[in-house]
Amino acid sequence: MPSNMSVEQMVEEKARQAKAVSQIVANLPTDVKNKALLNIAQALIDRREYILSSNSEDIEAARKKKLSEALIDRLLLNEARIEAMSESMRQVAALPDPVGEIIEGWKRPNGLVIQKVRVPLGVIGIIYEARPNVTVDSAGLCLKAGNCVVLKGGSEALQSNIALTHVIKQAIADAGVPPEAVQLLDTPERAAAQHLMRLNQYIDVLIPRGGAGLIRYVMENATVPVIETGVGNCHVYVDASADLDMAEEIVFNAKCQRPSVCNAAETLLVHKDVAEAFLPRIAKRLLDAGVEIRGCPETLRIVPPCEKVVPAKDEDWDTEYLDLIIAVKVVNSLDEAIEHINRHGTKHSEAIVTRDLKSAQRFCAEVDAAAVYVNTSTRFTDGFEFGLGAEIGISTQKLHARGPMGLKELTTYKYVVYGDGQVRK
Amino acid sequence: MPSNMSVEQMVEEKARQAKAVSQIVANLPTDVKNKALLNIAQALIDRREYILSSNSEDIEAARKKKLSEALIDRLLLNEARIEAMSESMRQVAALPDPVGEIIEGWKRPNGLVIQKVRVPLGVIGIIYEARPNVTVDSAGLCLKAGNCVVLKGGSEALQSNIALTHVIKQAIADAGVPPEAVQLLDTPERAAAQHLMRLNQYIDVLIPRGGAGLIRYVMENATVPVIETGVGNCHVYVDASADLDMAEEIVFNAKCQRPSVCNAAETLLVHKDVAEAFLPRIAKRLLDAGVEIRGCPETLRIVPPCEKVVPAKDEDWDTEYLDLIIAVKVVNSLDEAIEHINRHGTKHSEAIVTRDLKSAQRFCAEVDAAAVYVNTSTRFTDGFEFGLGAEIGISTQKLHARGPMGLKELTTYKYVVYGDGQVRK
Numbered sequence: 001m002p003s004n005m006s007v008e009q010m011v012e013e014k015a016r017q018a019k020a021v022s023q024i025v026a027n028l029p030t031d032v033k034n035k036a037l038l039n040i041a042q043a044l045i046d047r048r049e050y051i052l053s054s055n056s057e058d059i060e061a062a063r064k065k066k067l068s069e070a071l072i073d074r075l076l077l078n079e080a081r082i083e084a085m086s087e088s089m090r091q092v093a094a095l096p097d098p099v100g101e102i103i104e105g106w107k108r109p110n111g112l113v114i115q116k117v118r119v120p121l122g123v124i125g126i127i128y129e130a131r132p133n134v135t136v137d138s139a140g141l142c143l144k145a146g147n148c149v150v151l152k153g154g155s156e157a158l159q160s161n162i163a164l165t166h167v168i169k170q171a172i173a174d175a176g177v178p179p180e181a182v183q184l185l186d187t188p189e190r191a192a193a194q195h196l197m198r199l200n201q202y203i204d205v206l207i208p209r210g211g212a213g214l215i216r217y218v219m220e221n222a223t224v225p226v227i228e229t230g231v232g233n234c235h236v237y238v239d240a241s242a243d244l245d246m247a248e249e250i251v252f253n254a255k256c257q258r259p260s261v262c263n264a265a266e267t268l269l270v271h272k273d274v275a276e277a278f279l280p281r282i283a284k285r286l287l288d289a290g291v292e293i294r295g296c297p298e299t300l301r302i303v304p305p306c307e308k309v310v311p312a313k314d315e316d317w318d319t320e321y322l323d324l325i326i327a328v329k330v331v332n333s334l335d336e337a338i339e340h341i342n343r344h345g346t347k348h349s350e351a352i353v354t355r356d357l358k359s360a361q362r363f364c365a366e367v368d369a370a371a372v373y374v375n376t377s378t379r380f381t382d383g384f385e386f387g388l389g390a391e392i393g394i395s396t397q398k399l400h401a402r403g404p405m406g407l408k409e410l411t412t413y414k415y416v417v418y419g420d421g422q423v424r425k
Numbered sequence: 426m427p428s429n430m431s432v433e434q435m436v437e438e439k440a441r442q443a444k445a446v447s448q449i450v451a452n453l454p455t456d457v458k459n460k461a462l463l464n465i466a467q468a469l470i471d472r473r474e475y476i477l478s479s480n481s482e483d484i485e486a487a488r489k490k491k492l493s494e495a496l497i498d499r500l501l502l503n504e505a506r507i508e509a510m511s512e513s514m515r516q517v518a519a520l521p522d523p524v525g526e527i528i529e530g531w532k533r534p535n536g537l538v539i540q541k542v543r544v545p546l547g548v549i550g551i552i553y554e555a556r557p558n559v560t561v562d563s564a565g566l567c568l569k570a571g572n573c574v575v576l577k578g579g580s581e582a583l584q585s586n587i588a589l590t591h592v593i594k595q596a597i598a599d600a601g602v603p604p605e606a607v608q609l610l611d612t613p614e615r616a617a618a619q620h621l622m623r624l625n626q627y628i629d630v631l632i633p634r635g636g637a638g639l640i641r642y643v644m645e646n647a648t649v650p651v652i653e654t655g656v657g658n659c660h661v662y663v664d665a666s667a668d669l670d671m672a673e674e675i676v677f678n679a680k681c682q683r684p685s686v687c688n689a690a691e692t693l694l695v696h697k698d699v700a701e702a703f704l705p706r707i708a709k710r711l712l713d714a715g716v717e718i719r720g721c722p723e724t725l726r727i728v729p730p731c732e733k734v735v736p737a738k739d740e741d742w743d744t745e746y747l748d749l750i751i752a753v754k755v756v757n758s759l760d761e762a763i764e765h766i767n768r769h770g771t772k773h774s775e776a777i778v779t780r781d782l783k784s785a786q787r788f789c790a791e792v793d794a795a796a797v798y799v800n801t802s803t804r805f806t807d808g809f810e811f812g813l814g815a816e817i818g819i820s821t822q823k824l825h826a827r828g829p830m831g832l833k834e835l836t837t838y839k840y841v842v843y844g845d846g847q848v849r850k
Contacts, residue, residue, distance in 0.1 A: 023767060023791050108812055112801060121823050122793065200644070204823045219625070220648050225824040228650075246846040253848035342448060364841045366448050368547065376537060376844025385849065386840070387533055398546050398629045398837040399650045400825040412823040415811070416789045419801025421671040423678035424810065 007187055011195040014183040015202035018123045018148040021178040026120045026146045028177060030097040036175035037093035037140055043171040044086040044136070047163075052077060054163035055132065062156050075130045075157055085136045092140045095389045098408045099146045115416045120146030122204035124410065125196050127218055129210040130154030135164045138209070139182045141392050143172065145410035148181040150203065152196055155188030162186050197222035209393055212320065227400060229393035232262035232348035233320045234378045237337040237363070239354035240273040246375060247353040248282055253377040254351065256289050260322050262394060263349050263381040267317065267327040269337045272298070275330045279303050283328075291324045298330035317344045334359050338366045345369060347396050349378040349403075370396060370403035432612055436620045439608040440627035443548045443573040446603040451545045451571045453602060455522040461600035462518035462565055468596040469511040469561070472588075477502060479588035480557065487581050500555045500582055510561045517565045520814045523832045524571045540841045545571030547629035549835065550621050552643055554635040555579030560589045563634070564607045566817050568597065570835035573606045575628065577621055579635075580613030587611050622647035634818055637745065652825060654818035657687035657773035658745045659803045662762040662788070664779035665698040671800060672778040673707055678802040679776065681714050685747050687819060688774045688806040692742065692752040694762045697723070700755045704728050716749045723755035742769045759784050763791045770794060772821050774803040774828075795821060795828035 005013070044051070055077040062072050098118055105115040124147050126138045135153055142149040153161045161184055169179035185192040197206060197218060206226045208218040218226055236254050238247045254265035270278055275298065283293060283303040294312040295303060303309055316327040317340070331337045341350050351373035352363040360374045371381045381403060383391025388406030395401045401409040430438070469476065480502040487497050523543055530540040549572050551563045560578055567574040578586045586609055594604035610617040622631060622643060631651045633643040643651055661679050663672045679690035695703055700723065708718060708728040719737040720728060728734055741752040742765070756762045766775050776798035777788040785799045796806045806828060808816025813831030820826045826834040 023763075023793060026793075027790050106812065108810075112805065114811060223645050225650070225653075225822055227824070243846070249846060249848050257849050338448075360843075365452050368448060368451075369839065371840040371842060374841075374843045376842060376847045377849055379849035380537065380842065380844075380847070381840075385533070386539060387531065397650055399652070402837055403840045412827055414794065415796040415806075415828045416799075417796060417801060417805065418785075418799045419805075421668070421674060422801045422805070423674050424682050424802050424804035 007189050007191045008195045010187065011185055011192050012199065012202070014185065015123065015150055015196065015199050017180040018150055018183050019202040021180045022120075022122050022148045024178055025143070025148050025181045026099070026122070028146065032176050033097065033144055033146070034093040036143060036172040036177045037089045039171035039175050040136070040140060040168050041086040041089035041093070043167045044082055044089070047167045048079065048082050051082060051160070051163045051167065052079075054159040057159040058157055067156065071130065071156070075132065075160070077132055077160060081133065085133050088137060089140050092144050092390055095144065095407060097144065098411050103413055110422050111420060112422055113418045116413050117416050118408075118411050119414050121410060121412050123148045123150060123202055125150045125152070125203045125206040125224065127152045127193050127196070127206065127208045127210075127214065128154065129214060130156035132157050132160040132164060134209055135161050135184075136168065138392065139165070139168050141390055141407065142410060143177070143181060145407045147410055148183070150183045150185065150196060152185040152193045158186065158188055194221060197224055200224050207393060227393070227395050227405070228397040229395055230262050231320055231346045231396060232264070232394075233267070233318065233344060233346045234263060234265045234349045234351075235267045235269055235341050235345060236265045236351045236353065236378065237269040237331075237341070238271060238274060238278055239334060239337075239352055239356060239359050240271040241355040241359065242271075242274060242278075242353040243355060244274065244278050244281070247278060248285060250351065250353055250375070250377050251282055252285050252289070254379055255286065255291060255326050256324070257377070257379055259324050262320070263378050264322070265326065265351070265378050266319065266321050267329065267344070269329050269331050269340060270299075271334070271337070272330050272332055275299075275302055279328070279330075283309065286326060289324070291326055294325065294327045296329040299328045302330075320346070334362060338363065341367050341369075347398075348394065349373065349381040351376065351378050370394070432614050432616045433620045435612065436610055436617050437624065437627070439610065440548065440575055440621065440624050442605040443575055443608050444627040446605045447545075447547050447573045449603055450568070450573050450606045451524070451547070453571065457601050458522065458569055458571070459518040461568060461597040461602045462514045464596035464600050465561070465565060465593050466511040466514035466518070468592045469507055469514070472592045473504065473507050476507060476585070476588045476592065477504075479584040482584040483582055492581065496555065496581070500557065500585070502557055502585060506558065510558050513562060514565045517569050517815055520569065520832060522569065523836050528838055535847050536845060537847055538843045541838050542841050543833075543836050544839050546835060546837050548573045548575060548627055550575045550577070550628045550631040550649065552577045552618050552621070552631065552633045552635075552639065553579065554639060555581035557582050557585040557589060559634055560586050560609075561593065563817065564590070564593050566815055566832065567835060568602070568606060570832045572835060573608070575608045575610065575621060577610040577618045583611065583613055619646060622649055625649050632818060650824075652818070652820050652830070653822040654820055654830075655687050656745055656771045656821060657689070657819075658692070658743065658769060658771045659688060659690045659774045659776075660692045660694055660766050660770060661690045661776045661778065661803065662694040662756075662766070663696060663699060663703055664759060664762075664777055664781060664784050665696040666780040666784065667696075667699060667703075667778040668780060669699065669703050669706070672703060673710060675776065675778055675800070675802050676707055677710050677714070679804055680711065680716060680751050681749070682802070682804055684749050687745070688803050689747070690751065690776070690803050691744065691746050692754065692769070694754050694756050694765060695724075696759070696762070697755050697757055700724075700727055704753070704755075708734065711751060714749070716751055719750065719752045721754040724753045727755075745771070759787060763788065766792050766794075772823075773819065774798065774806040776801065776803050795819065
C-alpha cells in the first residue's frame with residue numbers, strides 16, 4: 001500500500017475498486033470464470049517457490065513470536081498443501097454455475113411478466129484467521145458465483161496472502177477477469193477489518209471465517225450484513241427406544257472422528273430409561289479413546305467418577321470444547337431433551353437416536369437448528385457431505401442461508417419485470 | 426410494565442417470553458393460526474370503542490406537542506381504518522401457509538435422506554414509527570408465518586399500540602395461540618429499541634419499518650441480523666429507441682401516482698438522441714401536475730428555466746424526495762445511464778423504456794437493484810402488485826430477501842436428515 005495512504009483510505013480504495021468491476025464480474029460467461037479458476041490452479045503449482053518462500057517468512061516471524069505449534073501448523077504451506085489448494089480450484093471450476101438461474105416466474109393479470117433471477121451478491125468481505133488456504137478457497141468460490149471479494153486474513157499470514165493474491169490476480173487477468181475482482185487488505189492492522197465492516201456503500205455481505213471470538217467481534221461491529229458462521233455446541237440425544245449399538249457408533253463418531261470442528265458433538269443426552277444400559281458401554285468406548293466425561297449427578301451415579309469422569313459444572317452445558325471432552329446428562333423425557341438443546345445449543349447440528357417415529361418427528365420439528373439428524377452423526381453438516389460440491393462455511397443464523405453454504409448461498413436474486421406500457425392505477 | 430423493572434429488564438423479559446413459546450408457535454397447525462387471525466379481525470371491530478378512545482389519547486398528546494398534521498394523520502384511527510385493519514387480517518388468514526413446505530430434498534450415496542424444510546424465522550423484532558396499523562399488520566403476518574413478534578412502535582402511538590396488542594393477545598389466546606407470541610415494548614423510551622437490537626439470544630431477525638433515518642439507526646446499532654427496507658432513489662431511463670408516448674405515461678405514473686412512497690421515481694434519465702423530442706412534452710405533463718424539475722445543464726437548455734424548472738445540484742442525484750420533485754439528466758448512452766443508476770441508486774427499483782432488445786437485456790443484467798423494469802412503472806414493486814398477497818416491507822439489501830417481502834420471506838429453512846446408523850468416515 002502507498003505509504004502516504006491511511007489504512008482507512010487503503011481499505012476504501014480497494015473496496016471501491018472491487019465495487020467498480022462488480023457488475024462486469026457478475027455478468028462474466030461461465031467459461032471465462034472456469035478458465036480463471038483453472039488458471040489459478042495451474043499458477044499455484046507454477047509459482048509454488050515464490051509462494052513457499054513468502055510463507056517461510058511468515059513461519060519464521062511466527063516462530064520468533066513464539067506462536068503455538070498448532071497455529072504454526074495452520075499457517076504452514078508445503079508442496080502437498082499447495083497441490084490441495086490447486087485441486088480445490090479445479091473442483092470449483094467443475095461445479096455448475098449458479099448465476100442466471102430463473103428461480104421462478106409468473107405472469108400477472110395485467111400482463112406483467114415477473115422473473116426471479118439468481119444473481120451474485122456483489123462484493124463479499126471475508127475476514128479470517130491465519131489460514132492461507134482460506135485466501136485461495138474464498139477467492140475461488142466467490143469468483144465462481146460471480147462475486148468480487150475483499151480479503152482480510154490474519155496478520156500472521158500476511159506475506160503468504162500477499163503472494164497468493166498476487167498469483168491469483170495475474171491468473172484471473174490472463175483469463176479476462178478484471179484483477180480488481182480479488183482484493184487483499186495487505187496490512188497487519190486490525191483497523192482495516194474494522195473499517196471494512198462498515199463500508200456499506202461498497203461491501204454487500206461480510207462472512208467471518210474462524211473461531212467464536214472473531215465471529216462475535218464481526219457481529220458486534222459490522223454495519224454491513226453479516227452471515228454468522230461456525231460455532232457449534234452440538235448434541236446427540238439417545239432416546240428411550242434407541243438401538244443402543246447404533247447409538248454407540250453415532251455418539252462415538254460425533255465426538256471422536258474429528259473433535260476440533262464445529263459439527264462435532266459436545267454434549268450427550270441420554271433418556272433415563274436406557275441410562276443404566278447405555279452409559280457404561282459408551283463411557284468405556286469414550287474413555288478408551290481418551291475422552292474426558294463431565295457428567296450430571298445421575299451420570300456419575302452410573303459411571304463411577306475417576307480422573308477422566310468428573311462432575312459437570314453449569315457452564316459445561318454451554319461450552320464448545322472442540323476437544324476430547326464430552327458433557328453427559330440424563331434426561332427424564334424427550335421434552336426435557338428438546339428443551340435442553342433449545343436452551344444451550346447454538347442452532348448448528350443436533351441428532352436423535354431413536355426407533356420411535358413420533359420421537360423422531362417431534363425432535364425434527366421442535367429442535368431449532370440448521371440441521372437436525374435422526375439416527376446419524378452430526379458430523380455430516382458439511383457442504384461436501386450434503387452434496388453441495390463446495391462450502392464457504394456453515395451458517396448458524398436464520399437469515400439468507402442456514403447450515404452448509406455452497407455456491408448457491410453466495411448468490412441472491414433480482415426481480416426482472418417486463419411490461420408493455422403498464423402503469424399503476 | 427412493573428415499576429421496579431428497568432427498561433432493559435422489561436425488554437429482556439418480553440423477548441424471553443416470546444422465545445420461550447416460539448417453538449410452539451412454529452409448529453401450530455394452519456387452522457389454529459387462521460382462527461387466531463380471524464379472531465383478531467373480529468375483535469378489532471368488537472373492541473373499536475376501546476381502541477378509538479386509546480387512540481384519541483395519543484392524538485390529544487400529539488396536538489399538545491404540536492406535531493405536524495401529516496404525522497397526526499398517520500397516527501389517527503377511525504372506524505374506516507379499523508375496518509381496513511380487520512379486513513387485512515381476514516386476507517392474511519386466506520393466504521396459504523408457507524410453513525412446512527419441503528423446498529427440496531435428495532438422497533446421498535450413503536443413504537442419508539436430506540430435506541430442506543421451510544420453517545419460521547422464530548422471534549422477529551419490528552421497530553417502527555407512529556403508525557398503529559403496522560402493529561396489527563406485523564403481528565398478523567408474523568403469526569401466519571409461525572413467528573413470534575416483539576413490537577416497538579413510535580412513542581406517539583403508545584396508547585393505541587397498548588390497546589391494539591391487548592386486543593390481539595386476547596383474540597389469539599381464544600384460538601389457542603400462546604398470547605406471549607405477540608409482545609409490545611410498552612414504553613416511550615428509545616432505550617427499549619436499543620436494547621432489543623442487541624438481544625441476539627432471543628431475537629432472530631430485526632425488521633425496521635419506517636423512514637431512512639430509522640433504518641440507518643437500526644443498521645448501525647443492531648447486532649441482531651437486520652433486513653434493511655425501504656429507501657428508494659428510483660430512476661426511469663428513457664432510451665434512444667423508446668416509444669415516447671409510453672415513456673411519458675410511465676414517467677408520469679412513476680413520479681406522480683403516489684410520490685410519497687419508496688417505489689416512486691426520483692430521477693429521470695433521457696438519452697441525448699430523444700432529449701429534444703421528449704423533454705418538452707414530459708416537462709409540460711409534470712409541470713401541469715405541480716412537479717418541480719431539477720435539471721442538468723442540457724435539460725435546462727431544452728426546457729427553459731422558470732420558478733419550477735431549476736438547476737440540479739450534485740446532491741439531487743442522491744436524494745429521495747418522496748415529493749413532487751424530479752431530477753432530470755440527459756445521458757449520452759445506455760452505459761452512462763447504467764453507471765449513473767449504479768452509482769446513485771439505492772438498489773430498489775429501476776426502469777428502462779426502450780424498443781431495443783439488447784438495451785433491455787443489458788439494463789436488466791447490469792443494473793444492480795431488487796427490481797428492474799422494462800417498459801413499465803417502478804411503482805409495481807409491491808407485494809400485492811407482485812401477487813405475493815401480503816407485504817411486510819421492501820428489502821433493499823441482498824441477504825435473505827430482495828424486493829417485496831411476503832409471508833415466504835418471513836421464513837427460513839432447516840435441513841432434516843434421516844439416516845439408519847450412518848457415521849462419517
